[in-house]
Amino acid sequence: xxxxxxxxxxxxxxxxxxxxxxxxxxxxxxxxxxxxxxxxxxxxxxxxxxxxxxxxxxxxxxxxxxxxxxxxxxxxxxxxxxxxxxxxxxxxxxxxxxxxxxxxxxxxxxxxxxxxxxxxxxxxxxxxxxxxxxxxxxxxxxxxxxxxxxxxxxxxxxxxxxxxxxxxxxxxxxxxxxxxxxxxxxxxxxxxxxxxxxxxxxxxxxxxxxxxxxxxxxxxxxxxxxxxxxxxxxxxxxxxxxxxxxxxxxxxxxxxxxxxxxxxxxxxxxxxxxxxxxxxxxxxxxxxxxxxxxxxxxxxxxxxxxxxxxxxxxxxxxx
Amino acid sequence: xxxxxxxxxxxxxxxxxxxxxxxxxxxxxxxxxxxxxxxxxxxxxxxxxxxxxxxxxxxxxxxxxxxxxxxxxxxxxxxxxxxxxxxxxxxxxxxxxxxxxxxxxxxxxxxxxxxxxxxxxxxxxxxxxxxxxxxxxxxxxxxxxxxxxxxxxxxxxxxxxxxxxxxxxxxxxxxxxxxxxxxxxxxxxxxxxxxxxxxxxxxxxxxxxxxxxxxxxxxxxxxxxxxxxxxxxxxxxxxxxxxxxxxxxxxxxxxxxxxxxxxxxxxxxxxxxxxxxxxxxxxxxxxxxxxxxxxxxxxxxxxxxxxxxxxxxxxxxxxxxxx
Numbered sequence: 001x002x003x004x005x006x007x008x009x010x011x012x013x014x015x016x017x018x019x020x021x022x023x024x025x026x027x028x029x030x031x032x033x034x035x036x037x038x039x040x041x042x043x044x045x046x047x048x049x050x051x052x053x054x055x056x057x058x059x060x061x062x063x064x065x066x067x068x069x070x071x072x073x074x075x076x077x078x079x080x081x082x083x084x085x086x087x088x089x090x091x092x093x094x095x096x097x098x099x100x101x102x103x104x105x106x107x108x109x110x111x112x113x114x115x116x117x118x119x120x121x122x123x124x125x126x127x128x129x130x131x132x133x134x135x136x137x138x139x140x141x142x143x144x145x146x147x148x149x150x151x152x153x154x155x156x157x158x159x160x161x162x163x164x165x166x167x168x169x170x171x172x173x174x175x176x177x178x179x180x181x182x183x184x185x186x187x188x189x190x191x192x193x194x195x196x197x198x199x200x201x202x203x204x205x206x207x208x209x210x211x212x213x214x215x216x217x218x219x220x221x222x223x224x225x226x227x228x229x230x231x232x233x234x235x236x237x238x239x240x241x242x243x244x245x246x247x248x249x250x251x252x253x254x255x256x257x258x259x260x261x262x263x264x265x266x267x268x269x270x271x272x273x274x275x276x277x278x279x280x281x282x283x284x285x286x287x288x289x290x291x292x293x294x295x296x297x298x299x300x301x302x303x304x305x306x307x308x309x310x311x312x313x314x315x316x317x318x319x
Numbered sequence: 320x321x322x323x324x325x326x327x328x329x330x331x332x333x334x335x336x337x338x339x340x341x342x343x344x345x346x347x348x349x350x351x352x353x354x355x356x357x358x359x360x361x362x363x364x365x366x367x368x369x370x371x372x373x374x375x376x377x378x379x380x381x382x383x384x385x386x387x388x389x390x391x392x393x394x395x396x397x398x399x400x401x402x403x404x405x406x407x408x409x410x411x412x413x414x415x416x417x418x419x420x421x422x423x424x425x426x427x428x429x430x431x432x433x434x435x436x437x438x439x440x441x442x443x444x445x446x447x448x449x450x451x452x453x454x455x456x457x458x459x460x461x462x463x464x465x466x467x468x469x470x471x472x473x474x475x476x477x478x479x480x481x482x483x484x485x486x487x488x489x490x491x492x493x494x495x496x497x498x499x500x501x502x503x504x505x506x507x508x509x510x511x512x513x514x515x516x517x518x519x520x521x522x523x524x525x526x527x528x529x530x531x532x533x534x535x536x537x538x539x540x541x542x543x544x545x546x547x548x549x550x551x552x553x554x555x556x557x558x559x560x561x562x563x564x565x566x567x568x569x570x571x572x573x574x575x576x577x578x579x580x581x582x583x584x585x586x587x588x589x590x591x592x593x594x595x596x597x598x599x600x601x602x603x604x605x606x607x608x609x610x611x612x613x614x615x616x617x618x619x620x621x622x623x624x625x626x627x628x629x630x631x632x633x634x635x636x637x638x639x640x641x642x
Contacts (some may be wrong), residue, residue: 058392068631092425103427108391116416118382123388130344130370130394153381160376314426315460
């Protein structure tokens with residue numbers, strides 16, 4: 001692995017972290033509305049796995065979607081403008097935080113009905129399979145999704161039709177405030193996979209390098225014709241489920257313990273130990289990222305609201 | 320022109336579109352090897368193969384959702400639900416996703432999917448298998464909802480549904496599959512969202528669609544013997560709803576009866592009555608009457624079931640009330 005690759009991942013993870021921190025501030029100020037779900041703590045998952053995709057591979061995820069949008073390379077200005085409900089937003093201010101997408105980058109969104117996007121991952125993969133391409137789909141969802149019918153029907157159909165989907169469970173230990181052990185009879189997420197003809201792989205979701213390698217191998221197995229893949233990425237969200245989470249379901253000690261495994265910290269340590277990277281190199285990246293995020297905020301604030309006479313645009317393609 | 324059944328018209332539309340466009344494919348329960356529960360896709364599996372005629376597990380949520388995903392990524396799926404009663408399980412996929420995706424992402428994505436579903440009562444299938452829940456789906460902007468009454472309309476509307484870039488729910492009344500009608504040999508389409516006058520008359524406007532159209536037509540024939548000439552308008556599409564021919568007729572007859580097979584509460588008749596009040600109030604000589612299924616879960620026993628459904632006598636009674 002090149003040092004540049006690590007530095008690029010570091011840049012992306014810090015960008016996500018800083019973007020999310022600014023979102024939290026803007027939400028408190030009332031500049032972002034609706035629901036807001038932060039990705040802080042889980043950065044290695046989106047960055048490492050999306051880095052493993054080749055051009056044309058697809059990405060689809062749930063409502064905690066800012067990171068996936070940034071990791072595929074969507075414009076931070078357009079993302080921040082979306083959160084502020086502006087016409088320049090990536091979904092023209094119609095979607096909000098939970099519905100970001102950039103089709104030109106094969107990023108199909110941001111969906112806010114738990115598990116509701118899994119069948120669409122199957123359908124997107126079906127279209128690639130139908131056309132005989134070697135493209136695959138990265139489909140992200142939380143541990144909480146694994147108890148809804150969509151999950152079971154989607155994994156089963158992907159298995160039956162041998163479709164190129166990498167199912168990625170971002171296991172952050174809680175579905176909202178309900179710990180896995182209180183919601184899920186299976187002892188492990190991995191136990192789900194064999195029921196659909198897949199072999200589950202457990203990955204440390206806090207280490208971007210491990211995430212990258214596991215996803216790369218999953219894509220290789222898909223392109224070798226081994227059918228859909230199932231990865232469980234162990235991770236943790238340092239903040240609440242959404243803004244306004246009372247955090248009554250976990251202890252401060254638990255959060256502190258996970259913070260020792262901060263994915264950005266792990267990558268920093270790798271950069272120092274494996275490449276002797278100096279702190280000032282990382283500080284420079286931090287500064288660059290700060291400027292990108294501030295520019296995004298400025299762009300969003302200065303952007304126009306959607307004109308009210310555009311309310312009825314895009315209900316149908318053919319009205 | 321050839322005289323063919325509704326079933327054949329739907330089969331022909333599907334087959335011709337599959338031959339015309341490689342991106343059109345079929346998915347659903349028993350659509351392939353079995354040939355379709357109502358035999359609409361009989362022979363397709365042999366002709367087109369399992370790549371384009373795809374049997375699914377009994378998994379309505381993923382049928383609705385995967386068809387949506389495939390449509391987003393460039394295909395034109397025709398997903399079949401064995402009956403519309405099972406499509407309830409896919410309600411989220413259709414109304415909360417397929418119907419929203421074009422709008423919600425600022426127009427970035429299109430969902431050119433067709434969902435086919437047979438529905439309706441009258442065949443002693445019991446309460447869970449006899450719904451006419453069309454208005455539930457028609458409630459949601461973003462989805463188009465079509466339900467034809469003739470082989471001609473069925474073929475033209477289905478072809479149009481497959482060709483346009485919006486998601487369409489295509490509801491087939493299961494008592495109409497054997498109905499015969501004239502259908503041209505040449506390629507044609509029928510636009511979605513255009514009502515059609517199926518019988519001309521000057522005394523009263525009867526609005527109906529799908530199987531309800533035949534109830535209305537039988538009533539109109541009987542009324543004609545009494546010298547009452549009813550104009551019958553076929554909605555064909557519930558969303559978009561074309562009020563044009565209805566209002567035009569109403570301005571001539573000043574009276575309207577709406578016939579629908581589903582329950583009346585919050586229904587098609589309620590909607591049309593409200594719109595006539597808004598847009599045709601000055602022409603109203605009588606309240607708009609609704610003829611709909613009595614509000615009970617449909618029972619199995621034949622006579623009991625029939626007593627709950629719409630029939631020509633009830634339409635005639637309603638017409639006489641408004642005259």
